[in-house]
Amino acid sequence: xxxxxxxxxxxxxxxxxxxMLECSQTKGHDRMYWYRQDPGLGLRLIYYSFDVKDINKGxxxxxxxxxxxxxxxxSLSLExxxxxxxxxxxCATSGGGMIxxxxxxxxxxxxxx
Amino acid sequence: AQxxxxxxxxxxxxxxxxxxxxxxxxxxxxxxxxxxxxSPGQGLQLLLKYFSGDTLVQGxxxxxxxxxxxxxxxxxxxxxxxxxxxxxxxCAVGTPGNKLVFGAGTILRVKS
Numbered sequence: 001x002x003x004x005x006x007x008x009x010x011x012x013x014x015x016x017x018x019x020m021l022e023c024s025q026t027k028g029h030d031r032m033y034w035y036r037q038d039p040g041l042g043l044r045l046i047y048y049s050f051d052v053k054d055i056n057k058g059x060x061x062x063x064x065x066x067x068x069x070x071x072x073x074x075s076l077s078l079e080x081x082x083x084x085x086x087x088x089x090x091c092a093t094s095g096g097g098m099i100x101x102x103x104x105x106x107x108x109x110x111x112x113x
Numbered sequence: 114a115q116x117x118x119x120x121x122x123x124x125x126x127x128x129x130x131x132x133x134x135x136x137x138x139x140x141x142x143x144x145x146x147x148x149x150x151x152s153p154g155q156g157l158q159l160l161l162k163y164f165s166g167d168t169l170v171q172g173x174x175x176x177x178x179x180x181x182x183x184x185x186x187x188x189x190x191x192x193x194x195x196x197x198x199x200x201x202x203x204c205a206v207g208t209p210g211n212k213l214v215f216g217a218g219t220i221l222r223v224k225s
Contacts, residue, residue, distance in 0.1 A: 004156070031211060040122070042203060042215035043157075050210075058212070090156060099145040099164065099207035104156035 003027045004105035006091050012111045019078045021108050023091030029103070030096055032074040034058075034066060037088040037107070046089075049074055050096075081112045115140045115208050119216035126194050127224050134189040134219050136204030145207035146187040148178055151218075152200045160202075163187060174198070199223045 004025045013019055023032065030051050035043040035058075045058030047066040055066060063085060065077045078085055088109050092102040116139045126132050138144055145164050149157040161172025168180040178189045187204060201220050205213040 033212075040217055042117075042217045043213075044215075045212055048210075048212060056210075092157075094211055097211075099211055101147060101159045101162055102211075102213060104149075104158075106154070106156045 004091055004093055004103055006089075006105035006108050008108060009106065010109045012113065013081055014113050015082055017081050017112075019081050019110070021076045021089055021091075021110070023074045023076070023105060025072050025091075025093045025103075027093050027095075027103060028071075029093035030071065031094045031100075032068065033092040033094070033102060034064075034074070034076045035090045035092065036060065036085075037090060043090060046076065083112050086110060086112045115206050115214045117204050117206050117214055117216035119202075119204055119219050121219045122217070123220045123222065125222040125224060128196050129193050132189075132191045132194045132198070132221070134202050134204075134221070136187045136189065136216060137185050138187060138204070138206045139185065140206050140208075144180075144187075146178075146180060147205045147207065147213065148172065148176070148187075148189050149203045149205065150174075150200045151203065157203065160189070194221075194223055196223045196225060 007022045033048040034046040037043045049068045067075050088107050090107050091105045094100040094102045118137045147162045148160040151157050163180045201218045203218045204216045
């Protein structure tokens with residue numbers, strides 16, 4: 001089983017709908033991250049969390065919200081989806097300490113019509 | 114602000130040829146640098162990392178990278194490319210709070 005699992009893997013929805021992307025991990029890491037990937041832009045950080053009670057905005061948090069339900073679970077919500085939120089979304093985890101490599105899930109491909 | 118530049122959007126090399134992917138970073142302090150690879154339909158896999166010490170670092174799958182502070186570069190190399198190396202490659206710099214800033218990526222195509 002994958003260490004970082006994202007569900008769903010693919011989602012097509014309509015403008016204005018509420019969407020939740022889920023991420024769970026078995027690595028025992030405290031730190032979790034949500035990124036979006038757009039062609040030619042690389043990955044950009046949406047939100048990150050260092051523990052259950054700690055939530056921080058990233059570079060592009062507008063239009064998104066997150067919930068850290070447990071150490072192992074971190075979900076990303078789009079309250080009212082818009083077409084320019086069509087992208088590939090990645091969840092990642094890392095251990096504590098100064099700088100640690102991040103471990104990524106396989107991504108959720110989200111299309112908003 | 115921290116930033117990472119990958120000048121080449123696409124690179125095509127012949128199987129068996131050598132490879133070098135360029136990465137330049139902007140960061141005020143000693144950088145923590147990473148290379149990740151993304152195969153189609155998959156997440157990012159860590160190839161190698163530089164934190165300190167020896168400026169030539171070895172990674173998985175036969176890749177290596179050299180940190181050059183004077184050039185603010187961290188280029189990825191492989192002496193002989195295999196068809197399975199076709200993927201997208203991302204360079205990233207670690208920032209305080211263990212956040213990563215990624216480059217735009219380089220798509221590698223391998224021709225037989």
